[in-house]
Amino acid sequence: MNAVLEDPPETTGHPLAGAAMSGADVVVQVLADEGVEVVFGYSGGAILPVYDAVFRYNHEHPKADGAEPLPLIVPANEQGAGFMAQGYARASGRVGVALVTSGPGATNTVTPVRDAMADSIPIVVLCGQVPTGAIGTDAFQEAPISNIMAACAKHVFLVTDADRLEATLRTAFEIARTGRPGPVVVDIPKDIQNAELRFRGSGTLPLPGYRARLRAIDTATLDAARCAAFFDALGRARRPLIYAGGGVIAGDAAGALRDFARAFAMPVTTTLMGLGAVDTTEPLSLQMLGMHGTAFANYAVEDCDFLIAVGARFDDRVAGVPQAFAGGARYIAHFDVDPAEIDKVKRADWHHLGNLARALDTLRIYGLQHGFRPREQDRYAPWHAHLAALKRTHAMNYDRASAQIQPYAVIEAINAITRGRAIISTGVGQHQMWAAQYFDFREPRLWLTSGSMGTMGFGLPAAIGAQFARRDLPVIDIDGDASIRMNLGELETVTTYGLPIKVVVLNNAGDGMVRQWQKLFFKGRFSATDKSLHKKDFVRAAQADGFEWARRLADPAELPAVIAEFVAFDGPAFLEVVIDPDAGVYPMVGPGMTYAQMITGDFIASRQAQPAAVEAGPSEMF
Amino acid sequence: MRRIIAILLQNEAGALVRVAGLFSARGYNIDSLTVAATHDPAISRLTLVTSGDDAVIDQIVKQSRKLIDVLEIADLSRSDHLESELLIVKIGLAGLAAAEFDACMRRHPAACVVDQGAGSRVVQFSGTGRDVNAFFAELSNLAPVLELARSGTAAVGRGDVVLTPRT
Ligand SMILES: Cc1ncc(C[n+]2csc(CCOP(=O)(O)OP(=O)(O)O)c2C)c(N)n1
Numbered sequence: 001m002n003a004v005l006e007d008p009p010e011t012t013g014h015p016l017a018g019a020a021m022s023g024a025d026v027v028v029q030v031l032a033d034e035g036v037e038v039v040f041g042y043s044g045g046a047i048l049p050v051y052d053a054v055f056r057y058n059h060e061h062p063k064a065d066g067a068e069p070l071p072l073i074v075p076a077n078e079q080g081a082g083f084m085a086q087g088y089a090r091a092s093g094r095v096g097v098a099l100v101t102s103g104p105g106a107t108n109t110v111t112p113v114r115d116a117m118a119d120s121i122p123i124v125v126l127c128g129q130v131p132t133g134a135i136g137t138d139a140f141q142e143a144p145i146s147n148i149m150a151a152c153a154k155h156v157f158l159v160t161d162a163d164r165l166e167a168t169l170r171t172a173f174e175i176a177r178t179g180r181p182g183p184v185v186v187d188i189p190k191d192i193q194n195a196e197l198r199f200r201g202s203g204t205l206p207l208p209g210y211r212a213r214l215r216a217i218d219t220a221t222l223d224a225a226r227c228a229a230f231f232d233a234l235g236r237a238r239r240p241l242i243y244a245g246g247g248v249i250a251g252d253a254a255g256a257l258r259d260f261a262r263a264f265a266m267p268v269t270t271t272l273m274g275l276g277a278v279d280t281t282e283p284l285s286l287q288m289l290g291m292h293g294t295a296f297a298n299y300a301v302e303d304c305d306f307l308i309a310v311g312a313r314f315d316d317r318v319a320g321v322p323q324a325f326a327g328g329a330r331y332i333a334h335f336d337v338d339p340a341e342i343d344k345v346k347r348a349d350w351h352h353l354g355n356l357a358r359a360l361d362t363l364r365i366y367g368l369q370h371g372f373r374p375r376e377q378d379r380y381a382p383w384h385a386h387l388a389a390l391k392r393t394h395a396m397n398y399d400r401a402s403a404q405i406q407p408y409a410v411i412e413a414i415n416a417i418t419r420g421r422a423i424i425s426t427g428v429g430q431h432q433m434w435a436a437q438y439f440d441f442r443e444p445r446l447w448l449t450s451g452s453m454g455t456m457g458f459g460l461p462a463a464i465g466a467q468f469a470r471r472d473l474p475v476i477d478i479d480g481d482a483s484i485r486m487n488l489g490e491l492e493t494v495t496t497y498g499l500p501i502k503v504v505v506l507n508n509a510g511d512g513m514v515r516q517w518q519k520l521f522f523k524g525r526f527s528a529t530d531k532s533l534h535k536k537d538f539v540r541a542a543q544a545d546g547f548e549w550a551r552r553l554a555d556p557a558e559l560p561a562v563i564a565e566f567v568a569f570d571g572p573a574f575l576e577v578v579i580d581p582d583a584g585v586y587p588m589v590g591p592g593m594t595y596a597q598m599i600t601g602d603f604i605a606s607r608q609a610q611p612a613a614v615e616a617g618p619s620e621m622f
Numbered sequence: 623m624r625r626i627i628a629i630l631l632q633n634e635a636g637a638l639v640r641v642a643g644l645f646s647a648r649g650y651n652i653d654s655l656t657v658a659a660t661h662d663p664a665i666s667r668l669t670l671v672t673s674g675d676d677a678v679i680d681q682i683v684k685q686s687r688k689l690i691d692v693l694e695i696a697d698l699s700r701s702d703h704l705e706s707e708l709l710i711v712k713i714g715l716a717g718l719a720a721a722e723f724d725a726c727m728r729r730h731p732a733a734c735v736v737d738q739g740a741g742s743r744v745v746q747f748s749g750t751g752r753d754v755n756a757f758f759a760e761l762s763n764l765a766p767v768l769e770l771a772r773s774g775t776a777a778v779g780r781g782d783v784v785l786t787p788r789t
């Protein structure tokens with residue numbers, strides 16, 4: 001179908017409308033028009049024309065301060081570029097861009113593309129491809145990217161008609177950022193990059209189905225009857241609880257959620273992806289729920305009688321046993337922008353599909369106008385008292401008397417300085433969960449973690465991308481000794497670009513999280529997860545990559561001073577902390593288990609009898 | 623339960639792969655799949671026969687509707703509909719019970735012989751899946767089957783309801 005929306009060049013109002021450009025120049029011009037301010041990528045044969053066009057664009061359009069308008073940030077590996085684009089997107093809410101070559105360059109981005117899909121992160125990945133005439137001939141560095149990425153991305157375009165290139169690029173950004181955001185891949189054969197084109201300056205591809213569905217969600221409102229039904233049910237509840245997910249962050253609805261929760265004095269727990277949706281230091285925040293949620297959040301889920309899910313999807317890390325999840329809730333209300341999430345896992349008694357912030361505002365105003373004032377009436381006083389007691393009795397805690405450095409103490413020490421006002425990225429494993437549990441999160445977009453895919457190696461490149469989005473904030477990567485190895489090459493990227501990123505490696509000599517599962521489910525046979533005999537000297541590795549400040553912390557007595565110096569260092573800094581290798585992540589709701597079966601470890605009080613020694617067989621659940 | 627899903631799809635490169643890929647990635651089975659351009663060459667129509675309980679079908683429809691190229695999707699089996707499949711069978715003449723074969727063809731007005739060779743005939747039949755099965759069972763008793771080609775189901779809703787792309 002060739003029906004690109006036709007705008008006669010002279011009417012688009014773009015100063016370059018009608019200008020002759022190569023396909024590569026069109027790519028760069030659309031990036032500039034989309035407000036892209038940094039591109040993460042690695043060059044190669046099939047994308048050379050675009051790299052050349054970026055070079056020329058930067059040379060011809062210096063910013064007032066002489067800086068390049070479209071700096072190219074070169075990673076060690078294209079996976080790094082994809083995660084940098086993600087880090088940028090997660091921290092800013094804008095679309096992150098990666099630019100890679102065909103074949104291996106493109107396949108190296110499969111993991112970050114899938115990861116972005118799983119966490120609904122808007123990125124656009126532009127890949128070079130062999131010339132159209134060579135597609136399908138097993139050409140040098142050819143890979144079927146549109147097939148591979150179709151299974152992973154929100155959408156993929158293979159541009160085979162140069163006349164559609166400009167509209168395709170613009171459409172890619174539109175798809176990435178609209179609706180439930182996600183990654184879009186544009187595969188651009190080299191002859192298309194070299195085609196002689198006339199720039200239009202506007203126009204997108206027709207997407208009648210997608211846009212009609214978007215419009216329906218965007219314009220959906222809550223009428224009085226639906227509001228009344230909501231408050232009718234809420235009016236009968238005594239123990240309401242808000243369960244907020246990453247959709248609140250992605251939908252820029254944190255403000256509306258906070259207003260709603262405050263207006264009705266409602267407690268809030270968030271998913272891993274929802275951290276920062278509310279200020280976790282507030283009394284009515286219960287922090288994270290789920291597999292490694294706080295005990296008090298999980299008990300609150302058990303005890304609530306009305307659950308309000310906002311931009312959350314009852315995934316298996318939260319609702320391992322859907323029937324049992326929030327078993328005491330007589331009513332479940334669900335807000336989302338994705339129709340497929342409604343009733344997917346757990347039936348909602350009431351739901352709304354539409355803009356989250358607008359819906360929450362509408363409901364709040366409706367409730368207040370119709371005399372729903374639980375705060376003034378102290379309606380939830382017993383519930384609040386119950387939650388406060390849960391928070392006191394089942395507070396997060398650990399072995400504070402241990403002779404070994406406890407990872408929780410490291411996070412607490414950093415948090416005492418940053419106080420919820422730094423960007424925190426992580427790898428995947430125990431350190432990720434400890435960071436989620438022990439840091440404060442006061443604002444959205446300060447917490448960057450691979451939630452759904454759980455991709456080791458995410459932390460360092462995501463931190464790099466985030467620093468480009470937020471020059472004004474400290475960026476700290478809390479990483480694991482195994483996770484950081486995955487993209488260790490990006491240490492050098494930090495120093496190459498002089499980014500003042502702080503990298504912490506919580507070294508427990510191996511794959512701690514996997515060992516925790518092996519302890520629980522495989523009788524302690526640590527198959528392939530022990531790295532205590534490995535030779536890596538992290539500090540020397542960091543120094544070799546140009547980190548001037550690189551230290552190893554092994555003495556608990558030095559912890560406060562070293563952390564203070566590390567965080568305060570003006571420039572890239574690397575800190576390896578030798579932690580207790582047996583430190584575990586608690587609480588834990590095992591895979592396929594209910595919250596009632598939560599184990600809390602030795603230092604967090606449980607309200608259930610704890611299983612003496614968990615000697616579960618290999619779990620069928622993942 | 624057997625369900626017939628109709629999908630109107632923008633006729634884009636890779637669109638069919640994305641639908642089929644979604645089904646396999648999410649573990650939905652495809653019993654049959656028929657696809658061709660519609661009277662509007664920019665739009666293809668897919669008819670997919672699958673099975674599952676209400677919750678599964680609800681997810682299939684909702685997840686498919688998220689594909690960018692999908693214009694409209696409907697579960698035709700929710701209401702009264704018409705469906706048809708095409709069967710083309712090549713039978714051998716050696717061993718053919720000629721009189722019974724002629725009688726069989728007369729009993730099935732939807733069947734016709736579309737080609738005749740020295741040692742074979744090609745019979746074509748269209749009807750619902752059940753009709754096709756019944757006809758084929760009869761035919762295969764009368765003649766040796768040399769080759770069989772069968773299309774998936776094509777279906778439309780009964781009456782004046784029309785599945786049109788949203789604009
Ligand atoms: C790319 C990738 N491979 C494998 C895994 C499985 N996995 C999950 S956590 C983990 C161990 C991570 O070890 P480390 O980064 O040192 O973190 P720790 O749990 O020790 O804090 C592994 C192997 C994964 N999540 N991602």
Ligand SMILES: [Mg+2]
Pocket residue numbers: 429480481482506507508509510511512
């Ligand atoms: Mg480790």
